Amino acid sequence: MSATSSTSTSVDGLAVHVRGLTRRFGDFTAVDGLDLDVREGEIFGFLGANGAGKTTAIRMLCGLLQPSSGSAMVAGVEVGRHARELKRRIGYMSQRFSLYDDLTVDENVEFFGGIYGLEGAPLRERSEELLPLLGLADRRRTQAGALPLGYKQRLALGCSLLHRPRVLFLDEPTGGVDPVARRRFWDLIYAQAAAGTTVFVTTHYMDEAEYCGRVSIMVQGKLVALDTPGGLKALTGGRDMQDVFLRLVEA
Ligand SMILES: Nc1ncnc2c1ncn2[C@@H]1O[C@H](COP(=O)(O)OP(=O)(O)O)[C@@H](O)[C@H]1O
Ligand SMILES: [Mg+2]
Numbered sequence: 585m586s587a588t589s590s591t592s593t594s595v596d597g598l599a600v601h602v603r604g605l606t607r608r609f610g611d612f613t614a615v616d617g618l619d620l621d622v623r624e625g626e627i628f629g630f631l632g633a634n635g636a637g638k639t640t641a642i643r644m645l646c647g648l649l650q651p652s653s654g655s656a657m658v659a660g661v662e663v664g665r666h667a668r669e670l671k672r673r674i675g676y677m678s679q680r681f682s683l684y685d686d687l688t689v690d691e692n693v694e695f696f697g698g699i700y701g702l703e704g705a706p707l708r709e710r711s712e713e714l715l716p717l718l719g720l721a722d723r724r725r726t727q728a729g730a731l732p733l734g735y736k737q738r739l740a741l742g743c744s745l746l747h748r749p750r751v752l753f754l755d756e757p758t759g760g761v762d763p764v765a766r767r768r769f770w771d772l773i774y775a776q777a778a779a780g781t782t783v784f785v786t787t788h789y790m791d792e793a794e795y796c797g798r799v800s801i802m803v804q805g806k807l808v809a810l811d812t813p814g815g816l817k818a819l820t821g822g823r824d825m826q827d828v829f830l831r832l833v834e835a
Contacts, residue, residue: 683736685728693743737765766789
């Protein structure tokens with residue numbers, strides 16, 4: 585298989601392969617020459633302060649925003665060239681997850697399943713597998729808008745997993761919930777990764793950075809560091825990831 589084939593299953597075992605990815609808005613550069621490789625099955629933490637460019641980068645990797653320059657392969661698909669194939673291979677849980685508040689849990693599942701061409705028995709089987717895992721089995725007739733935030737987050741995660749994506753993009757999936765709900769959410773992320781899904785996740789919570797195999801830190805559109813949490817502690821002399829983050833961002 586050729587590494588340059590635009591829909592090969594992988595580039596040497598890489599789920600995400602990014603070179604020089606840049607996005608400008610007018611004369612402001614939100615993402616500036618991003619170089620990044622994420623291995624298949626990895627849990628990769630994409631960290632950065634508010635406004636660093638994380639969401640802009642993720643939207644480009646998901647084929648939702650046109651890069652100004654640079655290239656990206658995601659799940660073996662060249663971004664910007666094969667939008668439909670890319671959509672089939674990735675899951676995306678956006679920062680303001682796009683559930684329908686006035687639809688029930690089941691109706692949201694049906695709606696998002698439909699987007700990925702999943703309906704009838706296969707959709708029923710998949711939701712019967714996923715909803716108990718997400719702790720939503722007894723909430724199926726509850727309107728999404730009436731769910732506590734932690735449940736909503738798990739439903740949004742479930743909706744992004746219906747079509748069994750190879751690469752899952754999570755943009756601040758645990759924002760605003762308590763540590764117990766966050767821990768529970770991370771158990772679900774681990775289960776997905778253990779099943780072979782690559783997870784690309786942004787977070788503000790530095791304790792969560794410790795749960796990632798490797799993390800990158802972005803400052804004003806540029807990556808300033810990329811390593812394992814242990815490697816970054818050794819590099820910066822930081823005690824924990826909070827400390828590492830502050831040292832790198834203030835440097
Ligand atoms: N559509 C847009 N037009 C103009 N500026 C934008 C647009 N989208 C994002 N930005 C700017 O790009 C920067 C990075 O934003 P974003 O990617 O949302 O950061 P993060 O997700 O790391 O908080 C911010 O300064 C933001 O205001
Ligand atoms: Mg963001």
